[in-house]
Each structure stands twice: as C-alpha cells, then as structure tokens.
Amino acid sequence: MDSGRLAEIWSNIARIRPLILHLSNFVVMNEQAHVALAIGASPLMTLHPDEVAELTAISQAVVINIGTPTDEGMTAMREAGVAAAAYGRLLLLDPVGYGASALRTSLVDDLLSTSRPKVIKGNHGELAGLAGRGGSVRGVDSVGATDAASDCRTVADQYGALTIATGPVDYVSDGGTTVAVHGGVEMLTRLTGTGCWLGSVVVACILAAGNEVEGAVAALVAYGIAAEKAHGRAGSAGVASFRSAFIDALGSLEPSDFADAPKRIVPS
Amino acid sequence: MDSGRLAEIWSNIARIRPLILHLSNFVVMNEQAHVALAIGASPLMTLHPDEVAELTAISQAVVINIGTPTDEGMTAMREAGVAAAAYGRLLLLDPVGYGASALRTSLVDDLLSTSRPKVIKGNHGELAGLAGRGGSVRGVDSVGATDAASDCRTVADQYGALTIATGPVDYVSDGGTTVAVHGGVEMLTRLTGTGCWLGSVVVACILAAGNEVEGAVAALVAYGIAAEKAHGRAGSAGVASFRSAFIDALGSLEPSDFADAPKRIVPS
Amino acid sequence: MDSGRLAEIWSNIARIRPLILHLSNFVVMNEQAHVALAIGASPLMTLHPDEVAELTAISQAVVINIGTPTDEGMTAMREAGVAAAAYGRLLLLDPVGYGASALRTSLVDDLLSTSRPKVIKGNHGELAGLAGRGGSVRGVDSVGATDAASDCRTVADQYGALTIATGPVDYVSDGGTTVAVHGGVEMLTRLTGTGCWLGSVVVACILAAGNEVEGAVAALVAYGIAAEKAHGRAGSAGVASFRSAFIDALGSLEPSDFADAPKRIVPS
Numbered sequence: 192m193d194s195g196r197l198a199e200i201w202s203n204i205a206r207i208r209p210l211i212l213h214l215s216n217f218v219v220m221n222e223q224a225h226v227a228l229a230i231g232a233s234p235l236m237t238l239h240p241d242e243v244a245e246l247t248a249i250s251q252a253v254v255i256n257i258g259t260p261t262d263e264g265m266t267a268m269r270e271a272g273v274a275a276a277a278y279g280r281l282l283l284l285d286p287v288g289y290g291a292s293a294l295r296t297s298l299v300d301d302l303l304s305t306s307r308p309k310v311i312k313g314n315h316g317e318l319a320g321l322a323g324r325g326g327s328v329r330g331v332d333s334v335g336a337t338d339a340a341s342d343c344r345t346v347a348d349q350y351g352a353l354t355i356a357t358g359p360v361d362y363v364s365d366g367g368t369t370v371a372v373h374g375g376v377e378m379l380t381r382l383t384g385t386g387c388w389l390g391s392v393v394v395a396c397i398l399a400a401g402n403e404v405e406g407a408v409a410a411l412v413a414y415g416i417a418a419e420k421a422h423g424r425a426g427s428a429g430v431a432s433f434r435s436a437f438i439d440a441l442g443s444l445e446p447s448d449f450a451d452a453p454k455r456i457v458p459s
Numbered sequence: 460m461d462s463g464r465l466a467e468i469w470s471n472i473a474r475i476r477p478l479i480l481h482l483s484n485f486v487v488m489n490e491q492a493h494v495a496l497a498i499g500a501s502p503l504m505t506l507h508p509d510e511v512a513e514l515t516a517i518s519q520a521v522v523i524n525i526g527t528p529t530d531e532g533m534t535a536m537r538e539a540g541v542a543a544a545a546y547g548r549l550l551l552l553d554p555v556g557y558g559a560s561a562l563r564t565s566l567v568d569d570l571l572s573t574s575r576p577k578v579i580k581g582n583h584g585e586l587a588g589l590a591g592r593g594g595s596v597r598g599v600d601s602v603g604a605t606d607a608a609s610d611c612r613t614v615a616d617q618y619g620a621l622t623i624a625t626g627p628v629d630y631v632s633d634g635g636t637t638v639a640v641h642g643g644v645e646m647l648t649r650l651t652g653t654g655c656w657l658g659s660v661v662v663a664c665i666l667a668a669g670n671e672v673e674g675a676v677a678a679l680v681a682y683g684i685a686a687e688k689a690h691g692r693a694g695s696a697g698v699a700s701f702r703s704a705f706i707d708a709l710g711s712l713e714p715s716d717f718a719d720a721p722k723r724i725v726p727s
Numbered sequence: 728m729d730s731g732r733l734a735e736i737w738s739n740i741a742r743i744r745p746l747i748l749h750l751s752n753f754v755v756m757n758e759q760a761h762v763a764l765a766i767g768a769s770p771l772m773t774l775h776p777d778e779v780a781e782l783t784a785i786s787q788a789v790v791i792n793i794g795t796p797t798d799e800g801m802t803a804m805r806e807a808g809v810a811a812a813a814y815g816r817l818l819l820l821d822p823v824g825y826g827a828s829a830l831r832t833s834l835v836d837d838l839l840s841t842s843r844p845k846v847i848k849g850n851h852g853e854l855a856g857l858a859g860r861g862g863s864v865r866g867v868d869s870v871g872a873t874d875a876a877s878d879c880r881t882v883a884d885q886y887g888a889l890t891i892a893t894g895p896v897d898y899v900s901d902g903g904t905t906v907a908v909h910g911g912v913e914m915l916t917r918l919t920g921t922g923c924w925l926g927s928v929v930v931a932c933i934l935a936a937g938n939e940v941e942g943a944v945a946a947l948v949a950y951g952i953a954a955e956k957a958h959g960r961a962g963s964a965g966v967a968s969f970r971s972a973f974i975d976a977l978g979s980l981e982p983s984d985f986a987d988a989p990k991r992i993v994p995s
Contacts, residue, residue, distance in 0.1 A: 206782045216772075217485055217753055217756050217757075217772070217774075218756050218757050218760050218772050219757065220485050220527075220757075221485075221486050221487065221488075221489055221490065221651070221652070221757055222757065224486050224651035224652070225650065225651050225698065225699065225702070228649050228651050228698070229697075229699070231648065234651065235556075235559075236484075236485070236486050236526070236527055237527060237528070237560075238485075238527060238529065239528050239529060239530075239562060240526075240564045241560075241561075241563070242528070242559075242562040242563065243561075245559070245560045245561065246559065246560055247995065249559070251705045258772070259756075259772055259773060259774060259775075260773075260775050260778070261529075261774065261775060261797075261799055262799060262850070263529055263530060263776075288771075291771075291778075291781070291782065291785070292773075292776070292777075292778035292781045293777075294778040294781075295778065296776060302799065322506035365654045371662065381764050381765065381978070382764065383760035383761050383764050383770065384757070384760070428972075428975050429765075429971075429972075429974065429975025429976065429978050429979050430761070430764070430765045430974060430975060430978045431761065431765070431970070431971040431972070431973075431974035431975045431978075432971055432972075432975050433464050434699070434761070435697075435699040435700055435702075435703060435969075435971060436696075436697075436699070436700075437699075438697065438698060438699035439696050439697025439698060439700050440697065441878055442649070442697050442698045442699075443697050485753055486844060488753050488754050488795075489753075489754050489755065489756075489757055489758065489919070489920070489926075492754050492919035492920070493918065493919050493966070493967065496917050496918065496919055497917065497965075497966045497967070502919065503824075503827075504752075504753070504754050504794070504795055506753075506795060506797065507795075507798075509828075509829075509830045509831060510796070510827075510828035510829070510830040510831065513827070513828045513829065513830075514828055516826065517827070529797075531797055531798060534988045610993060653793050688877070702967070703965075703967040703968055703970075703971060704964075704965075704967070704968075705967075706965065706966060706967035707964050707965025707966060707967045707968050708965065710917070710965050710967075711965050719805070
C-alpha cells in the first residue's frame with residue numbers, strides 16, 4: 192500500500208460517515224465515542240438486548256468490547272452478534288481480558304462460535320489465550336507474549352477472521368498473509384482504553400477501504416502516526432495532555448502525514 | 460432579555476448551587492458531572508430505582524437522559540419521573556435517539572405521559588419524531604430536519620412542556636412564544652455528548668432564573684458564547700483540546716462575556 | 728516521615744506495578760483507570776459477581792466505590808468483600824453518598840460488617856455519618872463537617888480500619904494515631920471524582936509502602952503536591968485544563984517534588 196492509498200482510506204471515513212454500533216465497556220465508552228466522532232464516523236452506543244437488532248440494522252458495523260460485562264450487556268452482545276450475521280454487518284470483537292476470568296473466556300468463546308465476527312482485535316496476551324497458549328495476561332494487560340505474529344495467524348486461521356494483535360509491534364493476519372505494522376509510542380500503554388478505541392478506528396477504516404486487510408493496516412498506521420504526532424506535541428507534559436493531543440491528532444490527520452507510512456508496513 | 464439579566468442568571472447558579480439529580484447515560488455521565496460542577500451546580504447521579512425518590516426529595520431538579528437504557532435504569536427513570544411530580548421538582552427529559560428504536564420510543568412516550576416533564580430538550584431530529592414527523596434521526600444524530608422551529612412549538616404545545624430544539628440554530632418554545640438562539644460553533648457536533656451536557660446547564664439556569672423561558676434562553680446563549688471562546692482558544696488544536704477549553708469556558712464566563720448576547724436571541 | 732521516604736514510596740508504585748481491582752462507579756471509572764495507570768499501577772475493572780473472586784485472586788488490592796449502585800454491582804461488591812477477606816487482599820471502601828439514601832447506607836453498613844475493609848476513605852460528611860453524626864451530606868458532597876479529625880478517629884476505632892477523611896484538611900487515623908495532611912487546592916472540589924480517584928492512589932501507596940499509615944499519608948501528600956503543581960500550570964485556564972494537568976502531575980512526580988512534604992504532615 193502506498194501513502195496515497197492510506198490517505199485515501201483515511202479521508203474516506205468522513206466522506207461515508209459510517210454509523211458504528213458499539214456495545215462497549217464503561218471505562219472507555221466516552222472516549223471511544225469521542226474518537227469515533229473525531230475520525231469522522233458516527234458512534235451509537237447501547238447495552239440493551241431489546242434494541243440491538245434494530246440498531247444493528249441501521250448501522251454499517253458493530254463493535255463488541257467485553258471489558259466490563261453485565262448480564263444484560265452480555266445478552267445484548269449475543270443478540271448483536273446474531274443480528275450482525277443476519278444483516279451482514281461488519282462485526283469486530285474485542286475480547287478484553289480473555290483468560291482473566293471464566294466469565295470472559297466463555298463469553299468470548301460463545302460469541303466466536305455463534306457470531307463468527309469478521310474481525311478480532313486483542314492485545315498479544317489475549318491472542319495468545321485465543322491461540323491456545325494461556326498464561327500471558329495479567330488482568331486486562333498483556334505480559335510477555337513472545338510469539339505475537341504466530342498467535343495472530345493462528346487465531347485468524349482458527350476463527351476465519353481478520354485478526355489484529357496489538358502490542359509494541361502490531362500484526363494483522365487473514366490467516367494467509369500476516370503483516371507487521373510498526374510505529375506508535377510507549378506512552379499509549381500508559382493511557383487506559385487506547386486498544387479499545389482502536390476497535391472503532393479499525394471498522395471505520397475497513398468500511399472506508401472496502402477491504403479488510405487494507406482497512407486494518409490503514410487503521411494501525413494512522414494510529415501510530417497520530418500517537419507520534421501527539422507525543423511530539425504533548426508527551427513531555429504528561430499522560431493526560433498526551434491523551435488530548437492524541438485524539439486531536441486522530442481528528443486532524445492530513446494526507447501529508449502518511450508520507451512515510453509505507454515503510455511502517457512489513458510482511459511478517 | 461438584556462445582557463445584565465443574562466449575566467445575572469448565570470452568576471446565580473453558583474450562588475444557589477442547585478443539587479441536580481441525573482439519571483443519565485454511560486457515555487456522557489462523567490463529562491456531564493464535570494460540566495455541572497464547572498458552572499456552579501452540584502451534580503448527583505444514580506440509576507437505581509430504590510434510591511430515586513429519596514434523592515429526588517433532596518434535589519432541586521432532575522435530568523433524565525435515556526442515551527444508554529438498561530432495565531434497572533429505565534425503572535429508575537420512571538420512578539424519578541413520578542417522584543419529581545410528587546415533590547414538585549423541575550424535570551427535564553432528554554429523549555436521546557427517539558425514533559431510533561422501539562425501546563427508546565416507548566420509554567420516552569411512557570415518561571412523557573406519566574411524568575409530565577416541565578422541560579424537553581432534544582436535537583432537531585428527535586423533536587421531529589416527537590412532533591409526529593419521523594424519519595429524521597440517524598442513530599442518535601439528527602439529520603436534515605427542516606422545520607425545527609415549528610417542531611419545537613408543536614412538541615411544546617403537545618406536551619405542555621418548555622421545549623428546546625438544538626441544532627445549527629437552537630429554538631426555545633413554550634407553545635406560545637418561540638425564540639431562536641444563534642451562536643455556537645460547528646465543532647460542537649464533533650464532540651460526543653454536548654447536547655446531553657446542555658440538559659444540566661438548562662435546568663441550572665432555569666433554577667437560577669426562577670423562570671423557564673429566561674433560564675432556557677440564558678443556557679443556550681451561554682453555551683454558544685462558551686463554545687465560541689473555546690473555539691478561538693483551542694479549536695485549531697483539535698476536538699479534544701476544544702473539549703477541555705469548552706468546559707474551561709463554561710466554568711469561567713464573566714458578565715462581560717454576555718455583552719453581545721441580546722442580538723443572539725431572535726423571535727421566531 | 729522524611730521526604731526521602733515519601734519519594735521512595737511513590738517511586739515504588741511503578742516498580743511493583745500493583746494490579747488493583749476496582750468495583751467503581753460509572754461517573755469516575757474512566758478517569759480512575761487513567762489515574763491508576765498514570766501513577767504506575769495496573770487497574771482492572773468489573774461489576775460482575777461471577778468474576779469477582781477470580782479477579783480478586785490475581786489482584787493485590789480491591790477498591791470498592793459505591794457511587795452509582797446497581798443490583799448486579801452491589802452483589803459483586805459483596806462478593807469482592809468476601810473474596811478480599813478470603814485471599815487476604817488489601818480492601819478499601821469508599822462509601823460515596825453514605826447517608827444520602829437508605830440504599831447506600833445499608834450497602835455500606837453491610838460491606839463494613841461482612842468484609843471488614845482494611846481502609847475506609849470518605850469525605851468529611853460521609854465520615855460524620857459513619858461516626859454516627861448524621862446530617863452532614865448534601866447528595867454526594869460534604870457540607871459543614873466541623874469535627875473531621877475526631878470523626879476520622881471514631882470511624883477508625885469503630886471499624887478497626889485505617890480511615891481517611893478528605894476535605895480542606897485531610898486526616899488519617901488508625902484509631903490510635905491521627906495525622907492531619909495539609910495541601911491541595913480548592914479547585915479539586917470543582918472536579919468530579921477527585922475523591923474517588925484518591926482511593927486508587929491510597930491502595931497503590933499502601934502496597935508500595937508495605938505500611939498502611941505511611942502509605943495513606945504518602946498518597947495524601949503526593950495528591951496535594953500534584954494538585955498544587957497542576958494549579959500553578961493550568962489553574963487559571965479553568966477546571967478541565969486543571970484536570971489534565973493534575974493527572975499529568977500525578978504521572979510525573981519526581982523525588983525533588985517531595986522536598987517540602989514533611990511539613991505538610993501534622994499530628995492531630
């Protein structure tokens with residue numbers, strides 16, 4: 192992918208203004224909505240089973256993030272998965288804390304088998320768990336996953352889903368091809384929810400690209416570029432200033448920002 | 460209303476420090492509390508039916524915002540409506556996403572008939588739905604409402620409630636008189652929840668004014684002025700910087716900021 | 728405690744990176760996670776009863792904050808209290824709005840008797856209620872508590888818990904010794920949730936100190952220093968700018984920042 196194509200995908204988001212239904216967690220819901228709006232998408236949020244089918248029908252994509260499960264919310268997630276399949280909507284699953292509790296593990300396993308999400312996005316530890324290599328999560332944080340590219344490919348293959356593994360290096364795999372995306376700054380790990388927000392950016396980019404791999408790669412590239420711009424502008428002030436600067440940057444990337452983007456993408 | 464009266468209403472908020480009970484949505488709850496505190500009110504938040512009557516009794520006003528309905532929260536909203544009527548507390552209803560799902564539509568219709576809110580505040584699309592002209596919402600965002608002033612008047616008349624329609628131009632109507640309030644910046648639509656936060660500002664201003672129309676107009680005028688100040692200070696940096704600057708501005712408006720305010724208010 | 732010891736405790740947080748399980752309220756959950764991460768801890772959040780025991784087992788401490796109770800969340804809090812006792816995890820209870828409703832009062836009383844939290848942290852009004860002197864809360868805000876040091880000691884004694892009373896002056900008591908901690912800025916009271924965030928900082932410092940009184944005092948001292956730095960940098964811009972600057976400051980305190988710290992600590 193050249194820089195022109197990446198910039199085109201990014202600017203397409205605001206042009207198509209996709210309506211993205213979110214069933215997300217209480218910690219990140221506010222900032223995830225801010226991020227989705229900032230990049231030009233239109234976020235819609237619910238956790239109620241009784242409106243999930245209707246809201247899925249009017250949306251272009253659905254993001255399910257299990258970070259703070261409730262009984263009602265889990266029912267809504269199952270309904271959303273079924274509705275997304277029924278209406279052919281792009282469904283992304285973010286298995287937050289997979290492996291940290293039996294509740295999360297069984298919810299995710301259930302959603303994977305009944306909803307067949309088109310995209311799975313997790314950190315290295317969560318993907319290690321999904322790939323059948325447990326023991327790499329600490330709460331909702333990833334620790335010491337040593338073979339992220341391979342886990343990413345395994346999960347993609349196992350679930351027939353485009354899979355994104357986030358970490359110091361990000362990976363995208365459709366089972367066949369696996370690509371590493373470099374970039375970003377360490378400070379992203381000192382802000383809660385940046386992995387969760389990314390879910391919204393990924394589906395927006397896939398819709399804007401009309402292609403899953405290209406969209407996912409564009410999202411990761413843009414995320415890294417925005418993080419680096421934000422770090423340059425506000426990183427020295429601290430994490431909260433960086434947070435604002437990062438959302439600012441996501442909302443104002445220009446085509447020229449993608450000039451060096453292709454070298455961030457490395458076949459794996 | 461002259462600028463002195465508008466400034467007086469605004470500064471009265473901090474003097475009377477109204478306790479405002481919120482039953483609000485998960486996306487905006489944090490920032491809505493920040494905004495309420497910033498302008499000098501005292502926010503209190505719950506979604507539990509069993510404490511709603513007691514908390515209504517100690518509050519001066521109740522804001523119900525249905526943005527992320529849960530079964531328990533909807534029960535609490537119904538209880539809050541009943542309690543507000545019983546205790547004579549100022550009740551504002553924000554029908555987020557009215558028309559987007561049967562669940563939201565029936566909840567709002569139910570609250571309107573059983574609680575008789577004194578104030579209804581929605582975007583142009585939601586008010587078009589309430590006025591019986593559907594099809595103007597897209598998720599929780601308004602699209603293409605063409606007759607907002609008339610819808611605002613219709614809803615006010617239909618429900619016997621002061622009605623506020625937010626959009627590129629805002630309208631306030633008590634059924635008899637309808638007023639347009641100009642101001643604000645387009646960037647407000649790129650921040651999630653700014654319409655929701657306004658609900659808290661409106662009830663605070665109504666309590667501070669001791670008059671519904673004057674309070675609602677003062678709230679809309681102040682909101683527009685604060686948004687313009689924030690845009691001047693931080694708009695070029697991006698949406699998150701604008702967000703901070705907007706809350707900063709709401710928390711520090713001075714009487715002199717209202718100097719040009721009267722010309723923003725136009726009979727409709 | 729000398730400044731070297733205070734700085735040592737603070738820097739220990741990032742070294743031990745404690746996993747802190749939070750059962751917290753919807754208003755503050757996002758910022759509480761940001762603060763916990765900023766100071767070097769690792770936050771984990773849930774409100775679901777079925778995963779509370781497992782998540783407690785992998786955590787070093789548990790923070791229960793009852794600010795927006797739900798039925799499911801209250802069950803989870805009770806389970807977390809039992810699990811913390813069973814696993815010997817440091818448990819802090821934040822009785823938000825104690826006295827404001829029967830629901831909150833009975834939940835807190837229940838948690839106190841069944842979970843025996845090691846730390847209780849509340850504002851002056853909440854502690855006056857816990858000490859058996861009601862009538863000092865207004866919603867979730869404290870008003871006019873006149874004998875905070877004595878209430879703090881009474882609660883510590885009554886419940887056998889290290890007790891922290893926050894207000895214009897903060898107090899820490901283990902029943903025997905009571906210490907006043909001076910510092911901070913008035914603007915903290917114009918931001919929602921700063922008292923709630925402190926709960927996370929207190930348990931992180933206690934774990935980092937290996938001592939309850941020293942940890943609690945270090946947390947209060949650091950909080951005051953960070954607030955003053957933030958106020959100097961951004962206080963004049965407004966509350967939202969102060970909020971960012973405060974979280975920035977919490978995330979970047981240096982040993983030299985503690986130079987004048989000992990004089991903030993006064994036996995009471």
